[in-house]
Amino acid sequence: MITWQGFLKRFLSDPVAIGAGIVLLILIVMAIFAPFIAPQNPYDLLQLNIMDSDMPPSWRDGGDERFWLGTDAQGRGVFSTIVYGTGISLLIGIGAVIVQGVLGVTLGLWAGYKGGWIDSFLMRMADIQMSLSTLMIAIIALALFKAAFDANIYADYAIFMLILIIGVAEWPKFARTVRSSVLGEKNKEYVDAARVIGLPARKVMWGHILPNTLTPVLVISTIQVAEAIMTEAALSFLGLGMPTDKPSLGSLIRSGFEFIFSGSWWITLYPAIVLVTLVLALNLLGDWLRDVLNPKLRRGDD
Amino acid sequence: MTESASSPIVETRGLEMRFNLPTHFLSREKPVLHALSGVDIKIEKGETFCVVGESGCGKTTLGRAIMGLLTPSSGEIYFEGQRIDTMDEAARKPVRADMQMVFQNPYASLNPRRNVYQTLAEPIRHLMPEKSSQDVRAQVEDVLDATGCDQSWQRKLPHEFSGGQRQRIAIARALVTNPAFIVADEPISALDVSIQAQILNLLNDLQDERGLTYMFITHDLSVVEHFGDRVAVMYLGQVMELASTEAIYRDPKHPYTQLLLDAIPSLEGGSFDAPREPGELPDPVNPPPGCPFAPRCPIVQEICRAERPRLRPVGDSGTLAACHLAE
Amino acid sequence: MPLLEVKDLHVAFPKGKKGEVEALRGVDLVLEKGQRLGVVGESGAGKSMLAFAILNLIAEPGRVTQGSVTFDGNDLLGMSERQIRRIRGNRISMIFQDPMVTLNPVLSIGKQMIETLKAHRSISTREAHRLSVEKLNLVAIPSAESRMDAYPHELSGGLRQRVVIAIALLTDPELIIADEPTTALDVTIQAEIMSLILRLCRENDVALILITHDLGVVAEVTERIMIMYAGKCVETGRTRDIIDAPKHPYAVGLLKALPQNSAKGAKLYQIPGSMPPITNLPTGCPYHPRCERSTDECRASMPPLTQGVACFHPMHEQAETAQ
Numbered sequence: 001m002i003t004w005q006g007f008l009k010r011f012l013s014d015p016v017a018i019g020a021g022i023v024l025l026i027l028i029v030m031a032i033f034a035p036f037i038a039p040q041n042p043y044d045l046l047q048l049n050i051m052d053s054d055m056p057p058s059w060r061d062g063g064d065e066r067f068w069l070g071t072d073a074q075g076r077g078v079f080s081t082i083v084y085g086t087g088i089s090l091l092i093g094i095g096a097v098i099v100q101g102v103l104g105v106t107l108g109l110w111a112g113y114k115g116g117w118i119d120s121f122l123m124r125m126a127d128i129q130m131s132l133s134t135l136m137i138a139i140i141a142l143a144l145f146k147a148a149f150d151a152n153i154y155a156d157y158a159i160f161m162l163i164l165i166i167g168v169a170e171w172p173k174f175a176r177t178v179r180s181s182v183l184g185e186k187n188k189e190y191v192d193a194a195r196v197i198g199l200p201a202r203k204v205m206w207g208h209i210l211p212n213t214l215t216p217v218l219v220i221s222t223i224q225v226a227e228a229i230m231t232e233a234a235l236s237f238l239g240l241g242m243p244t245d246k247p248s249l250g251s252l253i254r255s256g257f258e259f260i261f262s263g264s265w266w267i268t269l270y271p272a273i274v275l276v277t278l279v280l281a282l283n284l285l286g287d288w289l290r291d292v293l294n295p296k297l298r299r300g301d302d
Numbered sequence: 303m304t305e306s307a308s309s310p311i312v313e314t315r316g317l318e319m320r321f322n323l324p325t326h327f328l329s330r331e332k333p334v335l336h337a338l339s340g341v342d343i344k345i346e347k348g349e350t351f352c353v354v355g356e357s358g359c360g361k362t363t364l365g366r367a368i369m370g371l372l373t374p375s376s377g378e379i380y381f382e383g384q385r386i387d388t389m390d391e392a393a394r395k396p397v398r399a400d401m402q403m404v405f406q407n408p409y410a411s412l413n414p415r416r417n418v419y420q421t422l423a424e425p426i427r428h429l430m431p432e433k434s435s436q437d438v439r440a441q442v443e444d445v446l447d448a449t450g451c452d453q454s455w456q457r458k459l460p461h462e463f464s465g466g467q468r469q470r471i472a473i474a475r476a477l478v479t480n481p482a483f484i485v486a487d488e489p490i491s492a493l494d495v496s497i498q499a500q501i502l503n504l505l506n507d508l509q510d511e512r513g514l515t516y517m518f519i520t521h522d523l524s525v526v527e528h529f530g531d532r533v534a535v536m537y538l539g540q541v542m543e544l545a546s547t548e549a550i551y552r553d554p555k556h557p558y559t560q561l562l563l564d565a566i567p568s569l570e571g572g573s574f575d576a577p578r579e580p581g582e583l584p585d586p587v588n589p590p591p592g593c594p595f596a597p598r599c600p601i602v603q604e605i606c607r608a609e610r611p612r613l614r615p616v617g618d619s620g621t622l623a624a625c626h627l628a629e
Numbered sequence: 630m631p632l633l634e635v636k637d638l639h640v641a642f643p644k645g646k647k648g649e650v651e652a653l654r655g656v657d658l659v660l661e662k663g664q665r666l667g668v669v670g671e672s673g674a675g676k677s678m679l680a681f682a683i684l685n686l687i688a689e690p691g692r693v694t695q696g697s698v699t700f701d702g703n704d705l706l707g708m709s710e711r712q713i714r715r716i717r718g719n720r721i722s723m724i725f726q727d728p729m730v731t732l733n734p735v736l737s738i739g740k741q742m743i744e745t746l747k748a749h750r751s752i753s754t755r756e757a758h759r760l761s762v763e764k765l766n767l768v769a770i771p772s773a774e775s776r777m778d779a780y781p782h783e784l785s786g787g788l789r790q791r792v793v794i795a796i797a798l799l800t801d802p803e804l805i806i807a808d809e810p811t812t813a814l815d816v817t818i819q820a821e822i823m824s825l826i827l828r829l830c831r832e833n834d835v836a837l838i839l840i841t842h843d844l845g846v847v848a849e850v851t852e853r854i855m856i857m858y859a860g861k862c863v864e865t866g867r868t869r870d871i872i873d874a875p876k877h878p879y880a881v882g883l884l885k886a887l888p889q890n891s892a893k894g895a896k897l898y899q900i901p902g903s904m905p906p907i908t909n910l911p912t913g914c915p916y917h918p919r920c921e922r923s924t925d926e927c928r929a930s931m932p933p934l935t936q937g938v939a940c941f942h943p944m945h946e947q948a949e950t951a952q
Contacts, residue, residue, distance in 0.1 A: 189411035356815035499899040528888035565820035567845030574824040
């Protein structure tokens with residue numbers, strides 16, 4: 001059993017974890033305080049000046065001090081768009097994982113505890129869902145959505161749609177993880193002890209078993225956030241994700257893509273670097289978390 | 303036999319437990335595991351009733367059925383004269399406060415995420431919701447004292463304790479609703495030898511102080527001899543012999559009981575010198591007709607394979623044995 | 630020359646960043662040919678550790694820090710892996726508590742037995758097959774010939790353990806080390822297996838080290854006992870002597886605590902406290918916190934093993950046994 005103190009100690013003794021943690025923290029803080037950090041608000045049309053467009057980063061010829069990383073085709077500062085975009089990417093990533101988590105954990109708990117045909121049914125559904133790639137489902141769903149509604153409605157609801165679709169598409173991962181934990185826990189005698197005093201099934205499931213199945217859920221959550229962010233970035237790159245006037249990192253990469261060879265490479269490059277860094281930090285932390293919480297890799301001093 | 307003045311505190315009649323084993327949905331065979339095949343026992347108030355047997359005999363299933371963790375396939379279970387196996391939850395609640403269980407594995411019987419106070423308070427809060435939080439706290443503290451636990455343990459989590467300490471906490475949990483009857487399922491098997499004596503003494507003391515009735519499930523016959531008042535010896539889901547502890551050790555009537563007692567290693571040595579025929583437990587999925595012990599019995603006759611023997615009085619010490627040939 | 634001689638064996642494990650903690654703290658053992666020794670103690674006392682150390686099987690990061698193990702004149706700890714493999718599983722066999730530690734679930738029994746034989750001897754498959762069936766018959770496995778094709782999961786726990794014993798006997802070893810071989814088995818099966826082991830050891834002059842916590846089994850099967858506590862041997866001697874008249878207070882306590890030795894219904898003798906973990910041992914004699922005879926001397930220094938007892942104040946009178 002790992003305690004908070006043990007956990008902190010392990011964290012502080014692992015340079016990779018600290019590094020990834022710091023990077024993640026910086027990006028999150030940057031995203032939260034976007035309005036205060038970004039020199040301009042790139043979505044305020046009044047602040048934009050088309051004369052500022054296509055300027056290279058400030059240290060190069062033609063650069064301007066106001067726009068540290070240059071500007072894009074509309075005259076928005078690349079740094080500012082990245083700051084806001086990171087926030088949107090994170091929002092979608094975390095939101096999607098919350099949806100996946102709630103749905104997956106509930107269904108996994110049910111399947112594992114009840115067993116029988118409920119278990120068989122839910123697991124077959126999960127198998128079917130897992131065999132369809134999330135990206136493919138999302139592309140189809142979003143394409144339909146985009147075709148069905150006009151551009152303004154799409155722009156307003158894109159973020160919810162993305163969270164919902166990526167969330168619902170990935171519930172099997174959480175469900176299976178929780179289910180296998182539940183299968184292990186439900187044969188333990190503390191569950192019998194709870195049933196002996198007559199606790200109803202839902203209290204046993206939610207009150208006793210669930211808290212003991214959350215460790216693996218925590219581990220996969222971090223990695224699922226990274227996955228969700230990448231999925232959204234891919235969708236946005238394909239034009240099916242966030243619109244260009246409310247871009248996530250993926251849409252930023254997209255809108256700069258056409259300019260790579262025509263000279264304004266900075267519009268794509270910097271968002272791409274930030275995206276990779278964000279996903280890498282999440283993955284590293286997720287891996288570290290998995291190793292720390294793995295009871296088989298327990299070191300003697302826990 | 304004299305009629306007892308009071309009725310037994312726990313009684314089972316014709317208790318049967320059958321489990322359908324999982325099979326491929328296309329297969330013809332539907333194997334059924336017969337865990338209990340007609341068990342009749344009566345446990346008297348205040349006694350320590352031991353149930354012994356080897357793996358697959360059904361002793362744990364019996365304990366779980368009595369506690370309501372399993373629904374009997376047929377038969378009846380009575381507690382203090384009331385039929386409990388068909389009760390709905392609302393009616394069963396007050397009964398649950400009176401019947402509690404101590405489990406075998408101290409490392410799995412406490413929820414690892416709940417501290418000692420939460421674990422001990424839960425039964426009271428659920429079964430006696432009318433109690434105020436001061437009452438609950440007082441009860442928890444009282445039961446911690448009674449089981450030799452320290453009050454400072456309340457805030458701690460199970461992983462901070464050793465096996466013996468955890469078992470004390472588990473016993474405290476069983477006592478917290480002031481039950482009259484406790485099923486103890488192999489409560490000391492998982493503990494180190496020098497701790498076993500501590501826990502047994504504790505159980506003994508608690509029984510004296512509180513007038514508890516125990517159903518003590520174990521495979522350790524030396525504990526039974528020391529601790530038990532009456533013993534039921536089970537084999538393959540049936541009771542083979544039911545007698546007072548003293549009678550069973552002095553004069554076991556059933557061939558299986560004799561085999562069991564003969565297998566206990568003695569500190570004097572010498573019992574393992576003669577070679578022993580290997581005997582395997584038959585398959586509880588397809589029990590043979592007739593006596594379940596027939597394949598292994600040294601005095602088996604035709605009738606044993608054909609007809610299942612019922613428990614009948616044998617000898618004059620009040621022993622009941624399920625054997626055609628015992629006397 | 631004794632068959633096995635262990636001198637001052639120390640096994641340590643790393644603790645934290647720099648320290649080490651000793652799981653075995655200087656153990657001596659002498660075993661003659663055909664002699665049966667019981668190693669008794671509770672979990673954590675170091676008995677399994679001793680068995681593994683003798684066979685040089687201590688897994689990293691643990692290591693033997695001191696001492697020697699001599700088998701028939703050969704230094705086991707100094708051997709290369711190749712050399713010791715000719716002894717392990719060949720001249721010294723090991724039986725574990727869980728038969729599935731020995732048995733490979735994906736190979737048939739016959740295949741495993743034949744493989745074992747061929748690994749240590751150059752014989753034909755047919756000859757190996759014949760010898761295997763012979764050993765299966767020796768351990769009274771019914772229909773041995775057809776069982777050769779069976780897989781471990783098709784057998785019950787008792788039968789599996791018999792197969793493990795048969796495998797242990799395949800190479801006609803001189804020493805068998807059995808680590809809690811019957812703890813997980815039912816009492817009637819235990820009686821069968823232990824009487825089998827006893828008979829085979831007696832008939833074939835095979836030495837036995839039986840590791841267990843069960844004093845009853847030890848009384849039935851062994852000629853000598855070694856009682857371990859917190860990584861050290863605290864008492865050793867002839868089985869009958871120790872069972873009838875133990876000298877070390879821990880041994881006395883263990884025997885007194887047995888229900889067989891208590892009057893019916895009386896309170897069982899209980900040794901107060903519990904065995905300390907090796908990471909947190911008291912100074913001096915490791916038993917002193919629980920001992921009613923402890924004095925300052927006991928707290929200050931570790932009593933040496935003299936005349937079979939490691940105690941400054943050993944008991945001399947007969948242990949009480951309630952009849």
